[in-house]
Amino acid sequence: MKDDDVLKTGTTTIGILCKDCVVLAADKRATAGHFIANKKVDKVVPINDRMVLTTAGVVSDIQLLIKILKAELKLKSIRVDREPSVKEAANLMTNIIYNNIRKFSAIPGVTHFLLGGSDANSVHLYDLFADGSITEIDDFVASGSGSEMAYGVLESQYKKDLSEAEGVELAMKGVNAAMQRDSASGEGIDVYVVNKSGVRKAAHKKVNTRAE
Numbered sequence: 001m002k003d004d005d006v007l008k009t010g011t012t013t014i015g016i017l018c019k020d021c022v023v024l025a026a027d028k029r030a031t032a033g034h035f036i037a038n039k040k041v042d043k044v045v046p047i048n049d050r051m052v053l054t055t056a057g058v059v060s061d062i063q064l065l066i067k068i069l070k071a072e073l074k075l076k077s078i079r080v081d082r083e084p085s086v087k088e089a090a091n092l093m094t095n096i097i098y099n100n101i102r103k104f105s106a107i108p109g110v111t112h113f114l115l116g117g118s119d120a121n122s123v124h125l126y127d128l129f130a131d132g133s134i135t136e137i138d139d140f141v142a143s144g145s146g147s148e149m150a151y152g153v154l155e156s157q158y159k160k161d162l163s164e165a166e167g168v169e170l171a172m173k174g175v176n177a178a179m180q181r182d183s184a185s186g187e188g189i190d191v192y193v194v195n196k197s198g199v200r201k202a203a204h205k206k207v208n209t210r211a212e
Helices: 059-080 086-101 147-157 164-181
Strands: 013-017 022-027 030-032 035-038 044-046 051-057 111-119 122-128 134-136 140-143 188-195 198-206
Touching: 013 051, 013 111, 013 122, 013 147, 013 164, 022 044, 022 051, 022 111, 022 122, 022 164, 044 188, 051 059, 051 086, 051 188, 059 086, 059 111, 086 111, 086 122, 086 134, 111 140, 111 188, 122 140, 140 147, 147 164, 164 188, 164 198
Parallel strands: none
Antiparallel strands: 013 022, 013 140, 022 188, 030 035, 044 051, 051 111, 111 122, 122 134, 188 198
16 A cells, blocks of 8 residues: 555644643644544543643544553552553553554554643653654644644744743644644644643634635
8 A cells, every 4th residue: 555545644732841730732623635524623632630642643543542541551550559650651652652553554553642741749741752752841842744833833932931821822822823834733722731730621712724
């Protein structure tokens, strides 16, 4: 099968490390090639009450890998009699991604996640790349087909020790900038915040964008 025979997917997701929290944001459009398959996709997904993932890639693989991660984290908490740390969750997910991308399949299971979480009074942000690699982020990161436009905003406006409100505003600006030029990103913006109090949805904005 040629690469052109595989439907391409696209999105824009952003993670920002702030002074006391992690902000994660994404658009709401799902595409299959040039076709807009869904306009109400939740691409920012809470894993438990302390961790959140942003998602990009092949939808079926994303859904399966998230189910596996949730189950494995619950099993680990039972085995060790404590809640897994964010680092442990990140390492577990990258192992799952690594095994998934390297199994034989007619359609490669390409997935890219950003993981934000809180433990022991500190917050963490990880880039879980499509090849199974892991990078801890100390400022900001973006993924998906709209990431180049998002990075333009993040590079120019990010500053160290952003407040939660500033982080949410910057994340929305970054996703919005991507939606203006990337046909695979659109429809709206979801923003989640993770801090020592847990996970909460901080903002939702519906945006009427249209691929020409």
